[in-house]
Amino acid sequence: MENIYPECQKCSTGVLVPLSDYGRDGATIQYKAWVCTNPDCGFNIRIDNGEISIGRNIGKSAK
Numbered sequence: 001m002e003n004i005y006p007e008c009q010k011c012s013t014g015v016l017v018p019l020s021d022y023g024r025d026g027a028t029i030q031y032k033a034w035v036c037t038n039p040d041c042g043f044n045i046r047i048d049n050g051e052i053s054i055g056r057n058i059g060k061s062a063k
């Protein structure tokens with residue numbers, strides 16, 4: 001299988017790569033978040049409890 005990641009819709013330069021997390025029982029939660037590979041973009045999407053949230057300030061302080 002090939003891993004072809006979707007192009008970032010924001011910057012069209014990076015691609016969105018999936019991040020996995022681990023649940024309370026150690027079960028893998030695949031594709032919990034998607035993050036743009038372009039550091040100047042920083043676009044990211046998280047999936048929490050079935051809801052999608054889009055953040056734009058990953059890696060930066062919001063303050």
Ligand SMILES: [Zn+2]
Nearest residue numbers: 008011036041
């Ligand atoms: Zn991007």
